[in-house]
Structure formats: structure tokens, C-alpha cells
Amino acid sequence: IFKMVKREYAPAQEALLAALETASMKPFAGQISEMGKMVKAVSSVPEKISTVLNGMIGQTITLQVDGRPLEIRLQAITEELVRGRVARETGEQTVNFRVSNIPVEDQLKILGKPATTEQRLVTCILLIRAGRYAEASAYAADCGALSDTLQELLATLAPPS
Known part of the structure; x- marks a missing residue:
């Protein structure tokens, strides 16, 4: 355990x-x-999360980043790498992160x-x-x-x- x-x-x-x-x-x-x-x-939790997120391409999800909610429009999921877009004051910016870096709280929400x-x-x-x-x-x-x-x-x- x-x-x-x-x-x-x-x-x-x-x-x-x-x-x-x-x-x-x-x-x-x-x-x-x-x-x-x-x-x-x-x-296999990261794979399961990747599968769920892959079905949400084009949708916006909210994840906690540095203790604050961040809205990310999902663009692509490749194995354990997530690519999305976030709105900034200067326009949209591409973000990339690993599924394993998603906070546990958000992993639980994604898994349902x-x-x-x-x-x-x-x-x-x-x-x-x-x-x-x-x-x-x-x-x-x-x-x-x-x-x-x-x-x-x-x-x-x-x-x-």
C-alpha cells in the first residue's frame, strides 16, 4: 500500500x-x-485521466494551479502530455503539462x-x-x-x- x-x-x-x-x-x-x-x-491512473481528457478535446476545464483556478481549453492529449490554451491579458497562450502534474483534487474530479x-x-x-x-x-x-x-x-x- x-x-x-x-x-x-x-x-x-x-x-x-x-x-x-x-x-x-x-x-x-x-x-x-x-x-x-x-x-x-x-x-494506470495517468492513462485513465488521459483517456477522459482526450474525450474532452475542445472543451474548457478548470484546474488548480498555484492555488488558483485556471481555465484551460484542451487541444491535444499525447500519452501523458496535455496541450491546451489559456486566456491571458495579452491573448491566448499555449500551455503544456503532464497528466501526473495535475493536482490530486482535480484528478479525482476528472475520474468521477x-x-x-x-x-x-x-x-x-x-x-x-x-x-x-x-x-x-x-x-x-x-x-x-x-x-x-x-x-x-x-x-x-x-x-x-
């Missing part, structure tokens, strides 16, 4: 693969495999309400990254094989008052 929160996906996948190769873990192969799918779901276990996990991890532990707790119980671990983590991050 910590590796996913820190965006260290390869080490998380490697740990799961190593666990699958351990004889004592064979009875848990199904759960470990499910965890691997969850890690993959979280690691989660409907599947994997989407709830992604939302939970993004909320943890944003420090919104109480909201993350609401999703943690519905994150499949990682639910218990997420709930334990959240209990240490935001102990009950």
Missing part, C-alpha cells in the same frame, strides 16, 4: 511476484493475483464517481495522497483484497478522535 501511495509501482509488483513464488504463499495465490490487478489499476472495486481503490489512494484520510476511509472498506490493509493504514494516519 505504501508503495502505491508513493507511486512506486514496480517494487509493489515485484513484491507480489516474489510472494507468488514462495511455497508458503501458494494458498493465497488468488488474493495475491487480485492485489496485482489493484496495483496495476492504481499505476467510482463504480468498481478498482475505481474505489484508485479513489482511496488519491485521497490518501491528498491527506483526506476521513474521505479515504469511506472507500477503504470496498477495496477488495486490500480493504483490511487500507483500513489499518488509515487508522494510523488519522487515529479516531
Whole structure:
């Protein structure tokens, strides 16, 4: 879980693969495999956001930049690079940024309400990254094989008052 929160996906996948190769873990192969799918779901957040934004080409979205809202008219999405236009006093200006640089709050808005276990996990991890532990707790119980671990983590991050 910590590796996913820190965006260290390869080490998380490697740990799961190593666990699958351990004889004592064979009875848990199904759960470990499910965890691997969850890690993959979280690691593909930039791709998912790119896909959503690609469907919004020509539309204007509002993102938080330096603590202020900035309206950006989307022009193109290439893999993880976003190109858009912003209105300035001197006219429109082209801006380029990486999907991974979009603030967590805006990533959550772009992804929308989660409907599947994997989407709830992604939302939970993004909320943890944003420090919104109480909201993350609401999703943690519905994150499949990682639910218990997420709930334990959240209990240490935001102990009950």
C-alpha cells in the first residue's frame, strides 16, 4: 500500500511476484493475483485521466494551479502530455503539462464517481495522497483484497478522535 501511495509501482509488483513464488504463499495465490490487478489499476491512473481528457478535446476545464483556478481549453492529449490554451491579458497562450502534474483534487474530479472495486481503490489512494484520510476511509472498506490493509493504514494516519 505504501508503495502505491508513493507511486512506486514496480517494487509493489515485484513484491507480489516474489510472494507468488514462495511455497508458503501458494494458498493465497488468488488474493495475491487480485492485489496485482489493484496495483496495476492504481499505476494506470495517468492513462485513465488521459483517456477522459482526450474525450474532452475542445472543451474548457478548470484546474488548480498555484492555488488558483485556471481555465484551460484542451487541444491535444499525447500519452501523458496535455496541450491546451489559456486566456491571458495579452491573448491566448499555449500551455503544456503532464497528466501526473495535475493536482490530486482535480484528478479525482476528472475520474468521477467510482463504480468498481478498482475505481474505489484508485479513489482511496488519491485521497490518501491528498491527506483526506476521513474521505479515504469511506472507500477503504470496498477495496477488495486490500480493504483490511487500507483500513489499518488509515487508522494510523488519522487515529479516531
